[in-house]
Amino acid sequence: MQGLAFYNPIAAAVYFICAAGVAMFTMNPLLLALSCAGALSFDIALRGLRGRQGRLPLFILFAVMALINPLTHHNGATVLFVMNDNPVTLEAFIYGLNASAMIIGVLFWFRSFSRIMTSDRLLYLFGRLSPKAALILSMALRYVPLFGRQAKRINSAQKALGLYKDDNAIDALRGGLHVFSALVTWALENGITTADSMSARGYGVSRRTSYAPFRFGRADACLTLLCVLLAGAVCAGLASGALAFRYYPRIVSAPLSPLACVSYAAYACLAALPTILEIGESLKWRCLKSKT
Amino acid sequence: MIAIENARIRRALKIIIPFAAIPFTVLLGGTVFSARSYAFVSLAVAALSVALFISGFEKKQTGARRLVIVTVLIALACAGRFIPLIKPVASIVIISGIYLGGEAGFLTGAFSALISDFYFGQGPWTPFQMLAWGLVGLFAGLSSGVLKKSRAALLVYGALAGAAYSAIMDVWTVLWYNGAFDIKLYIAALGTAAPYTVSYAASNVIFLWVLARPFGQKLERMHIKYGI
Structure with missing residues (x-):
C-alpha cells in the first residue's frame, strides 16, 4: 500500500476529478459532509495536525459564507427571527451552511491536489494531451x-x-x-537564443518526445478503475433522483432507498480512500523501520 | 491517452468537442448534477473551450522563435503577479495580443492564469481565469489596428478588460455558491469585489500607459531584427 503521491499522475488526477467533481456540484448534505470529512482528514494526513499553513482562514471563510445566504435570501417556510424587517429563515440558514460546506470541501480537496500534483506531474499529464502546451508550460515554469x-x-x-x-x-x-x-529586453534576446538552439537541435522536425519518470502499472489501473466505479455509483444515485434534496420552501429529502445507500457508501469509500492509503503507507513505514 | 498524440485523433477532437462533448456536458448537468447544473455546465464548457483552442494551436506549425517569445511573455506576466496591489498581468496579455496577434494573446492569457495558479493555488476558478484572460488577449489581437493607433482607445480597453474580468469571475462565484444565477447575490459579490475591480482596472491603465509604448517598441524591434 502506498500514498496517493506514489501513483501515476493519471490515476491521481482521475481520483481528484471523481472525488472533488462530485463534491463540487451536489447539494446533498450527507455527500457534502462526507466530502468535507474526507478532504479534511486527507489534509491532516498529508500535513499533520498542525499544518504549517493554517487551516483557520478556511474555517473563517466557512463561517462568513454560511451567514451570507440567510442574510440575503428570505424565502423558506420556517421563520427564525426578523431582522431589519426581513425574515431570517431556517431553510436559508441550512442552505447557506451546505453551500459553504461544499465550497470549503472543494478548497480542501484542491489544497491536497496542489500538494500531490506538483508541476512535473501536471506537465506529464499535459504532455499526453498537447506536447506543445506542455513545452510552453515547462519553459514558462522555468522562466519565472x-x-x-x-x-x-x-x-x-x-x-x-x-x-x-x-x-x-x-x-x-x-x-x-x-x-x-532591461529585464524585458534581456528576456526577449535570451528567448531568441533558446529558440535558435532549439531549432538547431531539430525542434519541429518530428514529434517531440519527452522523458517521464512515471509508469502506468497494475496498481494505477486498479486505482483508476476503482475511482471510476465508485464515482459511477454516486452519479447513478444522483441521476435517478434517489439523492434528491430540496431546501425551499421546506426541507424535503428523498426517502432512503437501497440505491441511495449504495451511493452514500460508494462516496464514503471514495472520500476516505486517500486517507486510508496514506495511513497504510505510514504504518508500513513504521513496521519496516522497527525491524532494523 | 497516448492516442491523443496522434494527429488524426487531435483533428477529430476539433469536431468532437463542440458537437459531442459540450452537448454531453449539458445533458450531464441536467440529469446528474441537477442541483448545480449551471455551475457544472459553465465550468465544463469553459474548460472545453480552452481545450478546443489549444488543440487548434497544437495542429498549427509554429516557429520555435514565436513559441519562445510567447513563453517569455507568459513568464513575465506570471512574475508580475507577485507585485502587491497592482497587477500587470492583463496589460502584458493585451500587449502580446496587439503585437503578436490574437492567438498569441489568448495563449498568453490562458497560460499566465494556469501557471500563476501554481503559486497562488489551483481551484475550480482556474478554467474561468484561463478563459477570461485568454479572451482579453484575443479581443486585443482582433482590434489591434485601433489599439495600436490610439492611446486613448488602448487605455479604455484596459479599464474595460479589468472590469470585465472581475465581472466574469463573479458570475462564476455566484453560480457556484448559489447553484443558479441570482441578481441579489451577484450585486453583493460585485460589491465585495469592488476594490479588486478598481485595482484591476487602474493597474491596467497605469501599466498600459507606461509599458505599451516601450514594450511595443521592443516587440517591433524583435520583428524587424528576427522576423517574428
Missing part, C-alpha cells in the same frame, strides 16, 4: 524564477551605477520600470 533572479541582478547593477535611489515612491517606481525594461 529565472526572471526573478535576473531582475535582482539588474537591480544591483543599476544600484552600483547610482542610477536611482529608493527615497520616495515615485522614484522607486521609476527605478522599478528601468529594471523591468
Whole structure:
C-alpha cells in the first residue's frame, strides 16, 4: 500500500476529478459532509495536525459564507427571527451552511491536489494531451524564477551605477520600470537564443518526445478503475433522483432507498480512500523501520 | 491517452468537442448534477473551450522563435503577479495580443492564469481565469489596428478588460455558491469585489500607459531584427 503521491499522475488526477467533481456540484448534505470529512482528514494526513499553513482562514471563510445566504435570501417556510424587517429563515440558514460546506470541501480537496500534483506531474499529464502546451508550460515554469533572479541582478547593477535611489515612491517606481525594461529586453534576446538552439537541435522536425519518470502499472489501473466505479455509483444515485434534496420552501429529502445507500457508501469509500492509503503507507513505514 | 498524440485523433477532437462533448456536458448537468447544473455546465464548457483552442494551436506549425517569445511573455506576466496591489498581468496579455496577434494573446492569457495558479493555488476558478484572460488577449489581437493607433482607445480597453474580468469571475462565484444565477447575490459579490475591480482596472491603465509604448517598441524591434 502506498500514498496517493506514489501513483501515476493519471490515476491521481482521475481520483481528484471523481472525488472533488462530485463534491463540487451536489447539494446533498450527507455527500457534502462526507466530502468535507474526507478532504479534511486527507489534509491532516498529508500535513499533520498542525499544518504549517493554517487551516483557520478556511474555517473563517466557512463561517462568513454560511451567514451570507440567510442574510440575503428570505424565502423558506420556517421563520427564525426578523431582522431589519426581513425574515431570517431556517431553510436559508441550512442552505447557506451546505453551500459553504461544499465550497470549503472543494478548497480542501484542491489544497491536497496542489500538494500531490506538483508541476512535473501536471506537465506529464499535459504532455499526453498537447506536447506543445506542455513545452510552453515547462519553459514558462522555468522562466519565472529565472526572471526573478535576473531582475535582482539588474537591480544591483543599476544600484552600483547610482542610477536611482529608493527615497520616495515615485522614484522607486521609476527605478522599478528601468529594471523591468532591461529585464524585458534581456528576456526577449535570451528567448531568441533558446529558440535558435532549439531549432538547431531539430525542434519541429518530428514529434517531440519527452522523458517521464512515471509508469502506468497494475496498481494505477486498479486505482483508476476503482475511482471510476465508485464515482459511477454516486452519479447513478444522483441521476435517478434517489439523492434528491430540496431546501425551499421546506426541507424535503428523498426517502432512503437501497440505491441511495449504495451511493452514500460508494462516496464514503471514495472520500476516505486517500486517507486510508496514506495511513497504510505510514504504518508500513513504521513496521519496516522497527525491524532494523 | 497516448492516442491523443496522434494527429488524426487531435483533428477529430476539433469536431468532437463542440458537437459531442459540450452537448454531453449539458445533458450531464441536467440529469446528474441537477442541483448545480449551471455551475457544472459553465465550468465544463469553459474548460472545453480552452481545450478546443489549444488543440487548434497544437495542429498549427509554429516557429520555435514565436513559441519562445510567447513563453517569455507568459513568464513575465506570471512574475508580475507577485507585485502587491497592482497587477500587470492583463496589460502584458493585451500587449502580446496587439503585437503578436490574437492567438498569441489568448495563449498568453490562458497560460499566465494556469501557471500563476501554481503559486497562488489551483481551484475550480482556474478554467474561468484561463478563459477570461485568454479572451482579453484575443479581443486585443482582433482590434489591434485601433489599439495600436490610439492611446486613448488602448487605455479604455484596459479599464474595460479589468472590469470585465472581475465581472466574469463573479458570475462564476455566484453560480457556484448559489447553484443558479441570482441578481441579489451577484450585486453583493460585485460589491465585495469592488476594490479588486478598481485595482484591476487602474493597474491596467497605469501599466498600459507606461509599458505599451516601450514594450511595443521592443516587440517591433524583435520583428524587424528576427522576423517574428
